[in-house]
Amino acid sequence: MPTAQQELDDLFLATLRLNASDLHLSVGYKPTVRIDGKLVPLEDFSVLTPEHAEELAFLLLGDRKDRFLKEKEIDFSYSFKDKARFRANVFFEKSYISSALRLISAQIRTVEELNLPPVLHKLSQLEQGFVLLTGPSGHGKSTTLAAVIDEINHIRSEHIITIEDPIEYLFVGDKSIVNQREVGQDTQSFDSALSSILREDPNVIMIGEMRNPETIAAALTAAETGHLVLSSLHTNSASQTVDRIISAFPSEQQNQIRIQLANTLSAVVSQRLLPRIGGGRLPAAEIMFANSAVSNLIRDNKAYQIDLVIETSLESGMISLNRSLLELVRRGEVAPETAIAHSLNPEDLKLTIK
Numbered sequence: 187m188p189t190a191q192q193e194l195d196d197l198f199l200a201t202l203r204l205n206a207s208d209l210h211l212s213v214g215y216k217p218t219v220r221i222d223g224k225l226v227p228l229e230d231f232s233v234l235t236p237e238h239a240e241e242l243a244f245l246l247l248g249d250r251k252d253r254f255l256k257e258k259e260i261d262f263s264y265s266f267k268d269k270a271r272f273r274a275n276v277f278f279e280k281s282y283i284s285s286a287l288r289l290i291s292a293q294i295r296t297v298e299e300l301n302l303p304p305v306l307h308k309l310s311q312l313e314q315g316f317v318l319l320t321g322p323s324g325h326g327k328s329t330t331l332a333a334v335i336d337e338i339n340h341i342r343s344e345h346i347i348t349i350e351d352p353i354e355y356l357f358v359g360d361k362s363i364v365n366q367r368e369v370g371q372d373t374q375s376f377d378s379a380l381s382s383i384l385r386e387d388p389n390v391i392m393i394g395e396m397r398n399p400e401t402i403a404a405a406l407t408a409a410e411t412g413h414l415v416l417s418s419l420h421t422n423s424a425s426q427t428v429d430r431i432i433s434a435f436p437s438e439q440q441n442q443i444r445i446q447l448a449n450t451l452s453a454v455v456s457q458r459l460l461p462r463i464g465g466g467r468l469p470a471a472e473i474m475f476a477n478s479a480v481s482n483l484i485r486d487n488k489a490y491q492i493d494l495v496i497e498t499s500l501e502s503g504m505i506s507l508n509r510s511l512l513e514l515v516r517r518g519e520v521a522p523e524t525a526i527a528h529s530l531n532p533e534d535l536k537l538t539i540k
Contacts, residue, residue, distance in 0.1 A: 190241045193231075197242075198266045200228055207289055207324070209272070213239045213282040220324075222461050236282050243276045243283045263290070263352040263368075273354055290354045291329070294336045300329060301468055303510075305503040306455065308475070309416075310337040315452030315476075316409040320421045325458045326469055327418040328354050328394075334416065335392055339364055344389035349379045351394055362390075380404035384411065393417040399434045406443070409450035423507070423530060424454040424474035424496065428489040448484040451476045456507065458528055460520050468519055470528060472496065472507040508535045515539055 188196065197217050201209045204226075206219035213236050216227040234242075246264055247254050254260045259277040264287065266272065272287040297306050309317055317334075319327040332355040338344060339362045346362050351369035358364075365386075373379040376393065377400045383391060396402050396417050409415040421427040428447065435443050457471040474480065479495050496504045511529055514520035522539050529535040 190238075190245055194242055194245055195266070197228070197231070198270065198272075200230075201287075201289060202270055209285075209287040209289070211239055211242055211285040211287075212279070213284065222465060222467055223459070239285070240283045243285050246274055246285060246287075247276060261352050262370075263354065271354075271356070273352060288324075294332050294355050294357070295329065296337070297333055300326070300333055302330065302333070302457075303471060303473060303505060305473060305505070306330075306334070307337070308503060309334045309453060309455075310341065312414050312452055314409065314412050314414050316405065316447070316450040317414070317416045317452050318427055318454045319416070319418045320423075320427050320454060320456045321458050322422070323420060327457065330455065330457060330469075331392060331416055331418060332357075335364075335390070338362060338390055345387055346390040346392065347383060347386060347388040348392040349373065349376055349383070349394060350392075351376070354394075376401045377404065380408070384408060384413075388413060390414045390416070395419075396431075402431055402434055403443075406446045406450055410446060415450075421456070423456050423472055423493070425489045425492040427454050427456070428484055428492065432489075444484060444487060448481045451481070451484065460511075460514065460524055460528055462519055463521060468514060470507060470510040470514055470520075470525070471505065472510065473503065473505045475499075475503055477502060507531075508538065511535060512538055 197209060201219050204219055204221055206221045208220040210218045211234060213234050216233050217231045218225050218227050244251055250260055250262055254276055261275050264272045264274045270292060271290045273290055274285060274287045276285045319331050321327055335346060336357060339346060339357055340360045342361055344362045346364045348366045353366050353368045367373050367379055369375060380401060391408055391413055393405055396405060396419055405415050405417055419427055419430060421430050431447060432440050432443050454474045455471055457469050459467040459469055462468045474496050480492055483489060483491050497506050508529055508531055511525040515522050515525050526532045526535055
């Protein structure tokens with residue numbers, strides 16, 4: 187009978203062997219991994235009892251156990267020997283303890299290795315402004331952010347500060363100095379880290395996620411004062427991203443935020459990962475670079491017209507989501523029905539494919 191630690195190690199090894207993106211440990215189910223977006227039970231392992239799931243979770247938590255029992259849920263990073271790192275969340279459900287772990291690649295991949303459009307190299311060349319990576323949860327936002335940050339690290343001499351909850355990819359300073367701060371360990375909160383960040387002489391600031399108006403306001407101020415700020419949001423398009431940011435604030439502040447956003451926004455990349463014919467996943471991305479037309483639309487409260495600017499600005503490097511999906515279908519890498527299912531305008535894409 188293997189010990190709980192041996193079983194946990196075996197679960198991590200199985201996750202790596204199967205090239206899975208996630209591992210789920212929930213009472214009443216066999217340990218389950220996500221492969222190419224689909225959940226697959228690990229048949230070699232037994233169904234988890236409440237005691238079993240708790241024992242595995244407490245091994246993951248280590249000295250975080252007391253904080254977890256007090257707060258009922260916790261995010262943290264977990265290193266499996268020298269083989270892999272995971273972003274972990276342990277939580278209660280129906281009074282039982284469950285764990286969800288996202289595999290973080292030890293290798294920070296490049297834009298090319300991620301099969302992203304080469305035009306994204308423009309992001310690492312920006313000196314200042316506000317860049318947002320958006321899309322559904324689990325569709326590669328953090329991975330793309332890491333690719334851009336690491337590219338800056340290798341080509342420019344800058345001071346890069348990241349604020350993350352938890353730290354995911356580990357950057358090794360090259361031409362740049364990279365300081366990574368973890369919420370709960372290195373700083374109390376995103377807000378407190380951002381309130382002091384401008385006194386830390388940064389050039390590039392990466393905020394893991396913008397969770398509240400205070401974080402958004404601090405990010406906009408940092409971008410306004412000549413820094414390059416990169417972050418992520420759970421939105422599906424550039425126009426939706428603009429609306430989400432502005433609507434996060436009370437009505438009396440929205441006009442000021444609209445002006446700040448119009449002056450600072452540099453780019454929005456909205457991506458999702460699609461199942462690839464033959465296995466694996468490929469990104470499709472809407473890419474918007476903020477030109478004068480986009481800035482004016484934001485300022486005039488006409489974000490809904492940004493889609494048209496993207497559609498008609500291919501020569502500027504902008505790509506609509508449907509164009510990106512269509513290209514994957516034309517290359518024979520993604521099935522037409524898969525592309526249509528991931529489109530925000532499926533009828534239009536259906537006609538174009540036909």
